[in-house]
Amino acid sequence: MNPARSQSQTTGVRQPLLPVRVFAVSIMSLPIVVLMLCASVVFAAEESSEGHHELLSGDRILFATVEEIRGGEARVDTGDLQPRYLPMNVRKDKGLPELKQGDRVEITVNDQNLIVDIHLVGEGSYHRIIHGELAQPLITGHEKAVIRTEDGKEESHFVRPLARSKVASVPVGAQAVFLIDEMQGIADVTYGSSEAVVKAKQLWQKKTPLKASFKKVTGVILQVLDHNTISIQTQEGQVQLYEVRPLIQKNLANLSKGETVVLFIDDEDKVTDSSSIGFGHQQ
Known part of the structure; x- marks a missing residue:
């Protein structure tokens, strides 16, 4: 038995497979508001018949089994010593079926170990990457954002609840990398280069009140x-x-x-x- 494969199965973590597409190299990180967003390497994870996953640097996929549903949360076993709790509204907001006891799930988490997305094993999903910048400040509630892509086009997207505080910490005009889920919602964001991190800091220092x-x-x-x-x-x-x-x-x-x-x-x-x-x- 391949030792590396055995270890991956034990920990329940899907490691990204080759080929790896590198867009930017992580050099430094910078706290903005209360979050740490890092200059990022973007890569493509495993592509299968069920869907195509593109993830940000540090993102990973955990496999888990739903043990109990209670109080709007699903307690799951990822193979670690402690169980993990998944908010049920992550799937409800996207119109996906609710989790139930015994379900096998794939949990996408970011470099801060925060939940990015939740899917049933074998459930069709598609994540893609957009390189660009916020075209305008987020409106009240941080539920929607307008991204100006590298080719100058503007796209509007809903911001998933788990990503709102992180997206809100990105200043307008800073180059960023956005993870878009299969429902065209922003699931995660990071910076695309060390230069973008420096510019973000400068933009926040010049930032004026939203009104x-x-x-x-x-x-x-x-x-x-x-x-x-x-x-x-x-x-x-x-x-x-x-x-x-x-x-x-x-x-x-x-x-x-x-x-x-x-x-x-x-x-x-x-x-x-x-x-x-x-x-x-x-x-």
Whole structure:
């Protein structure tokens, strides 16, 4: 018997298989807010018929058996001396079936030993990597984020509850590596290089309060969405055109011509949030 294989089976840890794709080399780490995000090596883990796993450096997959379900948590046996507890809402938020006693599960954890994702063994899953930066500050609740990719495109994604504090600690403009799950949610994030770590520190030192990042413009809608642009007549009687961030285009699409709206404009002169006042009056 291969000793390395025997040891992997005993500990319940899936080790990444070759080939390994290296994008950046870990050199240093930096505490931001209350988290430690490290310059990262990104690699592809085992690819099988059930799915394709791309993980961040330090991420690993644990195999475990569900022993008990109680109080919104699943107690699982990973082969360690102490059991591990999995929050049931990780799968519920993605619309996946609830865990039950006896289930075999794959638990993805990051370099801080925090849970990133949970899947049943053999359950279809797909993780991918996006290299880019946050295009704007996270809105209240940190539930959604807009990523500007390396080729300049913007993608909006929900942020998984377990990743929200970590994503919120990444300043706008810092190069980062985002782990996207099969439901297009951000499951984890780290920095892509040592230079990105240094830039992140500099950006946080210059960071201003979130409210100061937005300009508030009140007006009557002339045209809701035309090529991702909204047209309003302001309280001063001026006609203004603003590009709308992908994150809130769906919300604005539900508004109507003649409705009064408050637009929150970011430092790139794009609409990042909105609030409807109604018809026939302005604040």
